[in-house]
Amino acid sequence: MLWRWTEVLRSNREFAKLWTGQASSSFGSAVTTVAMPLTAVVVLHASPLQMGVLSALTVVPHLLFGLPAGVWVDRFRRRPILIVADLGRALLLGTIPVLGAFGLLRIEHLCAVAFLAGALTLFSDTASTTLVPALVDRKRLMEANGASMLNQTVAATAGPSVAGGLVQLVTAPIAIALDAISYLVSAVCSFLIREPSHPVRSDDSRPRSAPMRAQLTEGLRAVFGNPLMSALAVSATLGAVAGAMQGPLVVLYMVRELRLSPFLVGVAVTVVGVASVAGALVAPAFSDRLGPGRSYIVGQLLVSLAGFVLAAPGGPMVLLASVLFLGQTLTGLGLPLFAVPQRTLRQALVPDHLLGRVTATWRTLVIGGQTFGALLGGLLGTALRLRPTLILSGAGMLLGFLWAARSPLRSLTHVPGAEPAT
The missing domain is CATH 1.20.1250.20 (MFS general substrate transporter like domains)
Structure with missing residues (x-):
């Protein structure tokens, strides 16, 4: 709240x-x-x-x-x-x-x-x-x-x-x-x-002297050596690749396949933003109620379903627009519901002296994944047309959801190191 x-x-x-x-x-x-x-x-x-x-x-x-x-x-x-x-x-x-x-x-x-x-x-x-x-x-x-x-x-x-x-x-x-x-x-x-003192590793009084390759490896081990962090990284990367397949095609799909007016396209884009604001407002309380792991999983599920919903419209304009706005709402709500707990869990699970490397590793995987996903979406959109590509992107995001749902994240009820909400 x-x-x-x-x-x-x-x-x-x-x-x-x-x-x-x-x-x-x-x-x-x-x-x-x-x-x-x-x-x-x-x-x-x-x-x-x-x-x-x-x-x-x-x-x-x-x-x-x-x-x-x-x-x-x-x-x-x-x-x-x-x-x-x-x-x-x-x-x-x-x-x-x-x-x-x-x-x-x-x-x-x-x-x-x-x-x-x-x-x-x-x-x-x-x-x-x-x-x-x-x-x-x-x-x-x-x-x-x-x-x-x-x-x-x-x-x-x-x-x-x-x-x-x-x-x-x-x-x-x-x-x-x-x-x-x-x-x-x-x-x-x-x-x-006023920044607190930057901590030094207890096992190395001279962390700056370590070779670059060794420090890069240490960051990767911190991501994939922890079951919770590994589940977050893999599921988020899968979701990022698949989501980027969808992102550049949504407006094109609304204009060419659904033949929406520029006004309705603008409204549909605005719906995502408004829903994201609402999601950001409720995300902390939602995570406290379900637990950060389940909040992350639910958020991923909502965004995954959006691709299928967007590909479903047909029939009268009123029905088409209603289903389209539902898909955009799912996207907007889902993003903060999984983004807030995943960032919080990274900060809580990773020691401070490794957090920079873990954050950069995460951004490389997720943002790098978005780069390749956008390219793949363009290629598939050309070869298969837009509606099948949206369905495939939703399936890809659903795979990320399933990876998280079958991981230890599903039973994580509170942020490690913090007492459960009462």
Whole structure:
């Protein structure tokens, strides 16, 4: 419930500073998600190939640097990493409106910004995730992660609409300046955080001297050597690959197969955002009631069913739209219900000195999986048409659900290290 995550913000000033910075940068990033492609299309007249490259470059750093980023985050304090990443992204994004104002902006510059900002985002997200359990008592991790998820869902819901209005009023490159400013605000919030001392392994007084390969291996062992972590990693990766097959095709399916008007497409996309906000609000209480393992499993089931529901519509427009919005609601609700407990469990199960490597390993598997899943979805959508591909993606996500449902997660009633809710 709402009071639970507002309480963790009121009672923990250091986490409130981190949360405020995240809120600012999340909203700015949601604006850039719309404004940067519009800059490429409207201002630079980018080709479809150039648009594909631009989109891919935001993800490529996770595949190239994901595992090493975890090692670096574990070696150093998280607060300076957050500050440098925020200032770096503010500088990078700030060059777009400046060059645009002088008519010097080129697609190569946008691609460079996308790649470098993506690399900084990798370090920032890894550091912020590992910093949360250092700032928040383990008993409040679920509420803290629920508050962070609410940031993301509200920004993802409202940001694109704001971005559209800004682009209309001040052009796309100038709209990106808002994102640059949001990172400056985030940098200030990060600077004000008082970070606890970064712990050192009890079995190694010089963790920085260990070879990079050995530290990477240690992170992988932490993920797959624990039955709960292994179940989370495998099921989440399966769900990410299958979900990414579906993601790029949903709007195309609504327009070409269901022949929905642009207005109804917009409403359907908005439904996901609104449902995600609702899911983020109830996720901590839902997890307390069912247990974090079962909450994760239920959330995965809801998202898995969405693909089948989306592929079902037929008949009168009223029935078609109702079933479509049901599928979008399942997607929106399910995402926070499994995302909040899985993040909380990672933070609770992994020792602090390994959390950066585990987080980076997780992002490499899941985000890397999304890259390959999106490509696979495009290939299958072309070969099999859209409706069968949606069904296959739902089956893939259902496989991730079944993997989790048959694992020790199903009997996990509370966050390890925290007392069960009473």
